Amino acid sequence: MNAPDNAINDPSSAVLQQAADFAPLSPRRMLVIGGIALILAGMILGDIFAAFILHPNAGRIGAALGSATQAVAAGDPQTAGAAFAKIGGRLENRGTKVDAHAHMISFGYLALLLALLQPLVAFTEQRKKFLAQLFLLGATLLPIGVFLIHYVGLKWSPLESIGWASIFADLGGAFVLLACLAELFGLWRGVRLRVSQRSPITAADELLTDRSWSSRVLLSGGTLLILLGFLHGSYYAAASLYRNETRDSELLTAMTVNAAGKNLAVANLAVLDYGQLQGAKAVNIAAHSHVIEFGILAILVAFFQPYVFLEEKWKKIWAVMLLAGSLALPLFVLMEFRWGLLAGGLADMGGLLVICALFAMLVGIWRHTGKLDAAGGNS
Amino acid sequence: MTAPRKLLIIGGLALATWGMGYGIYYAVFVEHQTLDGLGGALATGFMRAAERRMPESQAALSDAASRSFVYVRQVDAHGHWIGLGLLLVILGIAFDRVALRKRTRFLLALALFFGSLLFPLGVLLETWNRGSGPQAIAVVGSALVIIGLCGTAWGFACADL
Numbered sequence: 041m042n043a044p045d046n047a048i049n050d051p052s053s054a055v056l057q058q059a060a061d062f063a064p065l066s067p068r069r070m071l072v073i074g075g076i077a078l079i080l081a082g083m084i085l086g087d088i089f090a091a092f093i094l095h096p097n098a099g100r101i102g103a104a105l106g107s108a109t110q111a112v113a114a115g116d117p118q119t120a121g122a123a124f125a126k127i128g129g130r131l132e133n134r135g136t137k138v139d140a141h142a143h144m145i146s147f148g149y150l151a152l153l154l155a156l157l158q159p160l161v162a163f164t165e166q167r168k169k170f171l172a173q174l175f176l177l178g179a180t181l182l183p184i185g186v187f188l189i190h191y192v193g194l195k196w197s198p199l200e201s202i203g204w205a206s207i208f209a210d211l212g213g214a215f216v217l218l219a220c221l222a223e224l225f226g227l228w229r230g231v232r233l234r235v236s237q238r239s240p241i242t243a244a245d246e247l248l249t250d251r252s253w254s255s256r257v258l259l260s261g262g263t264l265l266i267l268l269g270f271l272h273g274s275y276y277a278a279a280s281l282y283r284n285e286t287r288d289s290e291l292l293t294a295m296t297v298n299a300a301g302k303n304l305a306v307a308n309l310a311v312l313d314y315g316q317l318q319g320a321k322a323v324n325i326a327a328h329s330h331v332i333e334f335g336i337l338a339i340l341v342a343f344f345q346p347y348v349f350l351e352e353k354w355k356k357i358w359a360v361m362l363l364a365g366s367l368a369l370p371l372f373v374l375m376e377f378r379w380g381l382l383a384g385g386l387a388d389m390g391g392l393l394v395i396c397a398l399f400a401m402l403v404g405i406w407r408h409t410g411k412l413d414a415a416g417g418n419s
Numbered sequence: 420m421t422a423p424r425k426l427l428i429i430g431g432l433a434l435a436t437w438g439m440g441y442g443i444y445y446a447v448f449v450e451h452q453t454l455d456g457l458g459g460a461l462a463t464g465f466m467r468a469a470e471r472r473m474p475e476s477q478a479a480l481s482d483a484a485s486r487s488f489v490y491v492r493q494v495d496a497h498g499h500w501i502g503l504g505l506l507l508v509i510l511g512i513a514f515d516r517v518a519l520r521k522r523t524r525f526l527l528a529l530a531l532f533f534g535s536l537l538f539p540l541g542v543l544l545e546t547w548n549r550g551s552g553p554q555a556i557a558v559v560g561s562a563l564v565i566i567g568l569c570g571t572a573w574g575f576a577c578a579d580l
Binding site: 108109111112114115116117119120121123124125128149150153156224231248251256259260263264266267270271273274277285288289292293295296297299300332336339340342343 | 420432436458461462464465466467468469470471473476477480481483484487488491502505506508509510512513516557561564565568569571572575576
């Protein structure tokens with residue numbers, strides 16, 4: 041009789057089987073807890089970035105573009121060039137924050153995916169543990185390095201154009217890449233081994249066979265969110281993408297031609313319109329990417345519901361809250377262009393709902409580890 | 420492993436690897452040059468306007484628009500290949516829960532895989548040819564992904580009914 045059969049006949053052996061799959065410091069436990077922690081950290085950073093940095097930074101970029109237009113009117117090419125250098129700096133500040141936020145969340149997703157695939161990876165437990173640690177180290181190092189690029193610059197750097205923050209970020213990226221390649225190799229070995237032994241590939245894994253309400257609603261809801269994101273992306277590409285690109289070019293021409301012709305009122309209006317256009321593009325792209333990412337998150341956490349040790353009622357509440365926040369954030373981000381700060385605040389509330397639901401699930405998983413460890417200790 | 424799961428998991432991994440490979444090539448050999456060129460062209464456009472050399476200013480701004488068109492599509496293709504690859508793997512893991520006929524599930528997996536392959540390819544091809552051919556490839560690709568996702572969502576929901 042194999043382990044799952046034993047588990048059906050004897051509930052205490054079921055707990056022991058779970059304890060073996062999710063043992064303390066096991067690669068799966070490290071990747072699940074580390075992955076959710078990375079996603080939470082990335083989301084909190086994103087919320088802080090959206091609330092305190094994004095809008096003031098966009099305002100400063102607009103002001104620099106305005107001063108470039110004034111410099112054109114005054115016939116001062118040096119000041120116009122300097123204004124674009126400032127814009128470059130502001131864009132770097134914005135870009136590194138967005139990159140740190142996006143990479144933390146993506147690495148969190150990857151960690152959850154690797155956690156799911158662990159039973160199929162044909163390496164010794166020691167090697168799997170090392171790979172999980174290497175992955176999590178790289179996944180932490182890269183976003184921190186990217187975040188610091190704007191502040192550290194080239195200070196004390198041994199290289200001419202790459203600073204220490206970039207070096208550490210690249211090192212983190214290399215760790216993640218190495219860990220992923222090794223996991224892929226282990227996965228290939230595992231699948232080949234199971235095919236040669238004619239054993240079912242995923243039969244014994246409780247994470248893939250769970251049919252609880254919260255798991256099913258997260259799976260269906262997540263797929264619908266991704267579908268919604270795709271429909272919105274297709275609509276945006278068909279209706280606005282090419283028109284916005286043409287308008288972008290027209291406004292830049294209007295700024296320079298009118299400023300050179302000393303028609304500053306029209307040139308300044310073009311600067312304002314250009315800012316509005318960039319805002320419209322940004323909210324559409326943010327809504328599109330966030331709804332798809334939240335859909336992927338919902339599907340991923342659906343698999344881990346058997347590890348969330350909470351009352352069934354609470355599991356349902358957190359699942360619904362995660363889906364509601366996942367829909368609210370992109371929807372209100374889209375409305376930001378019409379409703380302004382009110383929509384921005386509601387979008388932040390949507391993000392907060394997702395963060396709370398995810399944190400509650402993490403607490404549930406933490407409680408599950410306590411239960412398993414206690415059962416393991418008693419046996 | 421069933422055929423649709425095999426197609427989605429292996430196809431997804433291959434697509435994500437291809438997307439990452441393209442991303443590394445792009446970051447090392449293309450992106451910095453493109454961004455430097457884009458920023459330089461915009462600054463030149465304004466500086467020449469300040470010097471009242473308007474034809475040169477307009478040429479620089481047209482160059483910036485063209486570089487921006489290419490940059491947006493290159494980054495889109497890279498991001499969508501990896502994102503869709505990851506999505507295929509995740510859907511592949513859960514695909515046995517799609518409560519539809521075997522043949523329908525295989526057709527859905529085919530639509531998802533070929534859509535994920537074609538959509539970013541069409542977007543990328545637009546950087547070489549701005550005619551309707553690449554756009555048509557992108558539209559067909561995105562339509563296939565949407566059909567595949569609709570069917571999968573329906574299949575997950577059917578399992579709950």
